[in-house]
Amino acid sequence: MSQGPTSARGTKGASASGPGQADVVRIPRPAGGPGRGGPFAGMNVPAEKAMNFAGSAKRLLGTLRPERLWLVLVLAMAVAGVVLQVIGPRLLGEGTNLIFSGVVSKQLPPGMTQAQLIAALRAAGDNQKADMLSAMTLTPGAGIDFGALANVLTWALVLYVLGSAFMWGQAYVLNGVVQRTVFGLREQIEAKINRLPLRYFDSIQRGELLSRVTNDVDNISQSLQQSISQAVTSVLTVLGVLVMMFILSPTLALIALVTIPLTLGITALIAKRSQKLFVQQWKNTGELNGQIEETYTGHALVKVFGRQREVGERFRQKNAELYEASFGAQFISGLIMPAMTFIGNLVYVGIAVVGGLQVASGAMQLGDVQAFIQYSRQFTQPLAQLGSMANLLQSGVASAERVFELLDTEEQSADPVGAALQSPDGAARGRLVFEDVSFSYSPDKPLIHGLSLVAEPGQTVAIVGPTGAGKTTLVNLMMRFYELDGGRITLDGVDITTMSRHDLRSRMGMVLQDTWLFGGTIRDNIAYGRPAASSSEVLEAARATYVDRFVRSLPEGYDTVLDDEGSNVSAGEKQLLTIARAFLASPSVLILDEATSSVDTRTEVLVQKAMSALRSDRTSFVIAHRLSTIRDADLILVMEAGQIVEQGTHASLLAAGGAYARLYEAQFAAPVAEV
Template identity: 55%
Template sequence: MSEVRQHRQSGRAGQGPGGAAGVFGPPGRGPGMMGMPGQKAKNFKAALRRLIGYMKPHRIALGVVCLTAVLSTVFAIVSPKLMGEATTKLFEGMMGKARREPGAAIDFAGIADIILVLVALYAFSALFAYVQQHVMAGVAQRIVYKLREDVNRKLSRLPLKYFDSRPNGEILSRVVNDVDTVSSTLQQSLTQFITAFVTLIGVVIMMLSISPLMTLIVVLTVPLSLIAIRSVTMRSQQHFRDQQKALGELNGHVEEMYAGHAVVKAFGREKQSVRRFDEVNAKLYDASWRAQFISGIIMPMMNFIGNLGYVAVCVAGGILVMRGSIRIGDVQAFISYSKQFTMPITQTAQIANIIQSTVAAAERVFELLDEPEEIPDPADAAAAPASAGTAGNVRFEHIRFGYSEDAPLMDELNVDVRAGQTVAIVGPTGAGKTTLVNLLMRFYELQGGRITIDGTDVTRMKRSDLRGLFGMVLQDTWLFGGTIRDNIAYGRAGASEKEIVRAAQAANADHFIRTLPDGYDTVLNEEATNLSQGQKQLLTIARAILADPAILLLDEATSSVDTRTEIQIQKAMKELMKGRTSFVIAHRLSTIRDADLILVMNKGAVVEQGTHEELLARGGFYAELYKSQFAGGKAKEAV
C-alpha cells in the first residue's frame, strides 16, 4: 500500500492524566516533589504483579543489585562507629596528658589503623555502589526495552478503530511519558528504596548498640516530623492540582496558537492570544508560587524538629559521658547516626509516592497492551497473487457494518465491480464513501456479508498481501521527514533511481523537484511545510504510480492542485488506471463524468448506480447533487 492513512484527532500531544506535557515539561512528575500528589493506579496490586513479571527474567541481576546495595550501605553505616573510636582514642590520650598520668600518650598508631580501615570501608562502599548502579542501569533499560518492544508490536496489531476513538496525545502519553516514568523509577527509585530501608534498620541497630536512651529521644522526633509533613502536604496538594490544571491550559493554548498561527495572524487575534496567555500564565504563577512555597516549608520544619532532637541528644550524651556510661566517641558517632536517621524516612515516603505514580503509569501501558487486536490472519490464509497477477474483480455481497453495534451504517449493501473498471463513489458527507474503502482494505471488520477480490474472500488473505494489491492516494497527504527520493520510494521497496524519476515524471512532479536546490535529495521537515500542498500531493501520486498496484484508491487526489496541474495529473492517472480497477472518491462531480460506474451513496447505502449520463437522465439523487454544484443553465451546459 503506497499511502498510510492518517487519522488525526484533536488531542494534546503528550498530555496524560498526570497533567500536561510537551511545551513546558513532562506530565505529573510531581511525586518526586515533596507534597505533590501522584497518580494512583486503579488496581495497584495487579499492575505491580504484572510489572514484577517483567523483572523475573532478571532475577539474578536484581539479586546482585540488592546484595551490593546492602553491602554498600552496611559499610557506610559502620564508618561513623569507627570514627567515634578514633575520636575516643584521641580524647583519652589528650585527657591522660592533661592529668599528667604516667605513660599517657595519644595512640597515633591505633588512630592510623582506624583511618586505614575507614578508607577501606569507604572504598568498598563506593565500589559496591558503582556495581549496584551499573547493574541496575542495564537491568532497567533491558526491562524498558522489552516493554517498549511489546508496546510497538501491539500498536502494529491494533485495529484502526482504536486510533479513531482516541486522541493522538493520549496514545503518545502512554507510549512515551508513561514508559519513561517506569524507566526512571526502575533505575533510581528501586535502589534508593533498598538503600533507605537498609540504612534505616542499620542506623537504628547502631544507635541501640550505643545508647537505648538516646535512641528513644531520636525516635520520639519521628511522630512530630510526620505530623508536620502531613499538615503541610494537605495545604499544598490543592495548589499543586491548580498548578497542573493551569499548566495543562497553558500547554493547550500555546499548542493551539502555534498550530494555527497563520489563522491567528490572518484574523488579527495576536493581542487576544497574548492576553489569554497572560491570564493563564498568571494563574500558573500564583498556583506554582503557593505550591512551591508551602511545600518548601517542609524541609525547614524537619530541620527544626531534627535540631531539637540533636540538642536533646547532645545534652543526654554529655550527661552520660560525665557519668561514664558511654565514651565521647560514641556520642559523636550517635550524633552522626541521628542525622542519618530522618533521611531514609523522608526518602521512603517520597519513593512510596513515586512507586504509586509509576505503577499507575505502568497500568496505563498495560491497558494499551490489553486492547483487543485485529482478528489474526487465518493459519491457512490464501496467498494473494502479485499485483501483476490480479485481475481486479471486486464484489461487495450483503455487506452489513456499523462503527458501533447499536448504530448500523450499512445494511445489505451489494456492489459488483468488474476488472479494469473505474468506479466513482459520490455522496454527501457521512454517506459512507471512505468507509467502503476502509472495509475493502480490512481497516475495519465486517459485521455481515463478505468482500471478494477475484473470487477470494478478503478475510481469507493475509492483510499484508491484501493491502499490497492497493495503491492509495488521499486528500490529506502524508510525507515523513526524509528526502523526496525516500518519500517516493516508500511506494515500493528496492525501487531504482530510474523508476523513481519515471514515477515523478508520470505524476508531473519531476520539473518542480529539479527546481529545488537539492533536487531529489531535498530533505522534508516534519510536516513537509517546505513544500506547497499541491507539491506534496504530486509526491504522493508519484508514490502510488511507483507502487504499480492492481487496484487504485483515490480520495479526491487532485483537490489540492491548480487547474492546469490537475489536467496534467488526470492525464497521468488515466494512463495509470488503464487495465486497473480504480475506486475514486469524488467531491467535484465534474471530474468523474468518464467513470465506467458511479456509485451514489447516502446514509451508508448505494441508492443509485450507473454512468454519468444514465444517472442524470433518471433525475434522481445524483442529478440533484450534480445540479447543486452548478447554477441552473451552467449545469445543462456542463452535461
C-alpha cells in the same frame, strides 16, 4: 473537499503497503468531544479516573521482573556498600576515644595505674569523675597513641572508599536495569499503537497521546532511577544504623526509634493529599500538549480568522491549570523533607543531652556518643529521603497509570493464524465484491445497510454523493480500517477477514486529499510506496505523474529535504508526490479519494492521463466531488445515506435524470441572482 463521515489520517497520500504502519483514521466525534472543532475547539476531555496507587505501583515494579538477576546484584552491592559505610562512624568513634584518652592520660600523674587513680578519686569523694574515667582506657602520663590512631583512620578511609565504590557500582548497574526496562516499555507502546483500533485515535488528542509516549515514559524512567536507588540504600541504611545504635546504647536507640512512627504518619498524611494533585498535573500536561499541537498545526488558520487572542487565552487558562496542579503537588509533597529535618533535629538534641549524661556517668565513652550522633544523622537522613521520595514515586506512578491505560486499551481483532492473500487461481487481479454489507459507527446510528456491489478487474468505479453519504467509509471498509457489522467483502474471491491486514493492504494503494509527507528527501518520500524500488523506478514513477517537472527546478533535485509537513513545496506538488508514491507501489486495487483536488486545472489534465495509465489492469475506486473528473469512469455509484441509490455510466445517469443529474446540474448550472 467536504468528506463523508471519515477522513483517513496516518495513511494519507501513501500506498497502504508495507508492515508496521499505524492504522489511523479519523471517525465522527460526539458534539463537544475531544478535539472537535480544530484549533478553536474547547477541550472537553473526560475526567481522570481515581488513582489506583497500590495497583499501579505494583505493576510498575513488575516491569522490572526480567531484570531480577541484575536487581539481585544491585541489592548485594548496596548491602556491601551500606555495611561498610555504617561501620565507618564506629571506627571514627574509636579514633575519638584514642585522642580523648591520650589527652586525659597526658594530664594525669605518671607512675599510677588507672585503677589506683580511680580509687584515689573515689576516696576524695569525686565519684562522678571516677565514673567517667572508669569507662576510658588510660595510661597516666602517656600521650596520644598516634600509631593506633593512624591505624584506625586508615581502616576508616579504606571502608569509606570501598563503600563508595560499591554504591557507585550499584548505581551503574541499576541505571542499566532502568534504561533497559524503559526501552522495553517504549517498544511495548510502539507495538501497541500499531495494534490499536482506529476508534481509539479519535477518542484521544494527538498531543495527549504524544505526552503519554514521551513525557510520561521519561517521568517513569526518572522516578524508577531515583526511587529504587534511594529506597534500597535508605532502608538498608536504616536497618544497619539501627543495629549499630543498639550495640552502642539501647537507651539512645529507643530515642531514635521515635522518629519511625512520626515519619510514617507525616508521610502518609502528606502523600494522601498530594497524590490527587500529581494525577491532575500529568493530566493537565497532556491536555496542554494536545492544545499546543492542535494550535500550531493549524496556526495558519488561526491567523486567517484572527483568533490569536482566543487561542492565547485558552493557552493561558490551560497553562494556569497546569501551574496550579504542579505547584500544589510539589509544594504539599515538598513539606515532607522539612518535617523530617525538624524531627531529626529534635532527635539530635535528645541524643546529645542523654548521651552527655551517660558520658558523665561513665555509661559511655565520648567517642561512642560521637559515633551515635553520626548514626542518628545517618538514621534520620534516609528516613527523610524516603519521605521526600514519596513525591517522586507518586509522580512516577501517576505517569505509569496513564501509560498502562494506553497499554490496556482494547486492541483490534487479531489476524487469522496463517492467513494469506491468495486468489483461487493464484492470480492477483483485483476483483472486489461487496455482499450485503452493513456498518455503523455507533449502534443507534446505522450508516450503511445491505450494500452490494461488484468491481471487476481493470474497472474504474467512481463514488459520488453528498457529504456524509458514506463514500470514504466505503473505502475504509475495503482496507479493513473498520470491521463490518454484517455481510462480507471479497477480494479475488477471498473474504478479506480471512486475510492478514498486511497482505490485504499490500495489494491496495491509497491517495488521499489530505497529503502526508515525512521529513526526508523527495526521493525517500516517493520510495515510501515501495522501499525496495531502484532509483530508475523512482524516476520513472516521478516522470509518469509529472513530479519530475517541478523537482528538476529545485536546486537539490530529488535530494531536496522536505520537513515533516512539506512546507517547502506547494499543496499541489505535495499531492503529486503522493500520487507518485502510489504509482511506484503498483497496487492491484487503487483508491483515489479526491486525489487531484489541490492541483491546477492544467496539471490535473496531465495527472488524469497518468492516472489512466496507472489504473490500467487494476481496479480503481475514485471518490470525487468535481464530477468533471469522473466522466470516463466505467461505473459511477451515487450514494445517499449509506445506500447506493443510482449506478451507471455518466451518460446513462444524466439521461435518467435522477440524483446524479441533480448533482451535475447543481455543480455546473450557472446561478441566477437578482442585482
